[in-house]
Amino acid sequence: MAIEFEAPKPIVQQQYVIKTVAENMMRPVSRYYDEHEHEIPWDYIEFMHTAMKASGAGSLAPKEDKKKEADPNKPKRPPIGYQMLAHMLEMLAWGDVGMYLITPGGGLGAAAVEAAGTPEQKKKFLARFAGEKPTFAAMCMTEPQAGSDTSAIRARAVLDEETNEWVINGEKIFVTAGDKSLTEYEQTGRGFIVVWATIDPEAGKAGMRAFVVEAGTPGVKITKLEHKLGIRVSDTAAISLQDVRVPFENILGSPTVERSTKGFKGAMSTFNATRPLVAATGIGVARAALEFLKEKAAEQGVEIRYGLPRNQLTNLEREIIDMEIMLRSAWLMVIKAVWAADNRQPNALVASMSKVKAGDVVTKITQRVVELLGPLGYSREFLAEKWFRDAKITDIYEGTGQINRLVVARQILGYGRKELS
Amino acid sequence: MYSFLPTEEQQMLIDAVRRFAESDVRPVARDMEEAAEMSADLVEKGWELGVLQASIPEDFGGFGDYSAMTGVLAAEELGWGDLATAMAVMTPNLFVLPIYLGGTEEQKAKFIPEVIEAEWRPFTGALLEYRMNFNPFELQTTAVREGDAYVLNGEKAFVPYGKGAEALVVYAALDGETQAFIVPGDAEGLSVGEEREKLMGINALPMYRVRLENVRVPLENRIGGEEGFDFKTALAHSYVGLAALAVGVARASFEYATEYAKQREAFGVKIAQKQAIAFMLAEMNTEIEASRLLAWEAAWMLDAGKEEAFKQAYLAFTGAMDMVMMVTDRGVQILGGYGYIREYPAEMWMRNGRGFATFSGMAIV
Structure with missing residues (x-):
């Protein structure tokens, strides 16, 4: 082993393809869907489904590496699934982060099954993403009174021992792709949502479990589609669950409550994989904005004099250089976090740090780009103002910047919830 | 391929330099600063760790292959110990490395071995x-x-x-x-x-x-x-060296502030239990890691001969000089009044940290 920063070849090749998609399928319609909230870009969705099926990647969630017959003559290649995904998501988000969020293939819902499901569950719930029609899945965590504080979740799952079914009741909000996962459009396959609920309200976090609820299950209803600051093409649903019955085996993780919070922590470890991926999407948006600024600056004849002492740079040069530093270092933290995830190394600290850093820098960069572009930045004729609105969500979803600071601080200090909340 | 693991040899060197920094440098750094005097014995001991020597091939008197990455890894540890000592130990680098990186074979043979094969000399x-x-x-x-x-x-x-x-x-x-x-x-x-x-x-x-x-x-x-030679190459190697030293200084300040915050009580709890302090620490650690990775990537690019290495090294250096200022300033702030008095090390790290913007060409790996 040695420290290296060369993107593996399969990733480079994939990037080339994804960039073409971003340029041709996303950018041309980016503005249209921003201004026509709740319209669905079926062309993109169907294209992505077909493309992913053809490439054998039914889902965006990384797969367990298939055990191939080990060839003793070939050096073993280390796994790169998460690294590949981070690059792919960054590039798609560079195209349009809202459209990336409604890429079929299961999103965070499938990721939860992938991370916490048994082999049987994975087989049962994930096969559909390679089916005939584009199919969606979503994660339902947030409730009106429970955002970052997930222990305040009130949704309740009770086991009906007679029928061996879980009965779920609760209200979920801010469900990304909730509409496409539950509404049975003629263009889509049958999706599902992963619902977080407690099986023992006394147990706090230890009682929290996730359940797979299939589209069409009686009692599940979309009550609202949100209107948002950005990522407007991505639907954000409020969902009510009333006496929703799902089979016993739809629970992800252990069905009994232990005294420890091991079960919860196990499920929360999904975040160690997904936080850097969310960071990657924010970085894609910020890169789009920064590249646009550099392009416009170049048109004005501005040349960035890398290497000049900073006290002799113009303000615009200084800003651009600062933004490049922020963006690159945030990206390297993402790479380190996903590299660790691929290699089964503990990555909770760097995963949360990458999210802290990305949340900060992508909002700063897109805000500055709008300022530095003057009227071109604020105008809706260009995409800079949209990227500014889109980027902001990076610091909010999948753990706000503040929650991630808590996570980072606790690890640095060796503190738990009790010592630092 | 991506990888964030140093080689075994690099790890051994990191460990050796860290031991030196902790046991030999830290106990005397403040006194040397106050007396404005560098201990010749300490510098010789640091020189004998062989960081530079391990970077020069046998043909020119050394015992290893050149690697900016190894230099960066060692520089962080030296910088963590004490910046002045680090720069003293690394002073011969300022002579040897430009010759090694840009010199003719005759120049390398003529000038490098006499430095490398002897005890530390100015x-x-x-x-x-x-x-x-x-x-x-x-x-x-x-x-x-x-x-x-x-x-x-x-x-x-x-x-x-x-x-x-x-x-x-x-x-x-x-x-x-x-x-x-x-x-x-x-x-x-x-x-x-x-x-x-x-x-x-x-x-x-x-x-x-x-x-x-x-x-x-x-x-x-x-x-x-x-x-002649490509000055930009020498400058790029200087950028990554300085960036790594800055990461080391920042880490020293961060670690001290973290320990202090876990000991110091206010309002009935440790101040680290207050989000105002804990979040500062979280951000300090995040920025240190961000800078470290930039420096690593730039060093890797230099070793791999990548075209964009100069720009990347400049970004790493520029980022690190802001990072070290931010971190060492907070390192003082978290200690409050104790941060400002010279009995504690925090103010020294802050003064040293401010220097990186100025130290053009004063360290090289």
């Missing part, structure tokens, strides 16, 4: 000039070719061990291009200021103003010979 380098708008690409020190010699004129600032130096690599503008020249310490026309430089930090490191008045050096003393 071989140094001189780039910086004393003016507000200093720019390494537009030096006021000049080199003019006259017959079989280059004639150097100008004044250099902050030259580590400038007094008593056995030889220096002096940077000068030759037809407007920055080039480097090997100048013996006893060259005619070379004079060193009587007084040491008086700076805000790194006071233990002896630095001097060096004047060159019609200093003649033979043609073969121009690094790279007739062709």
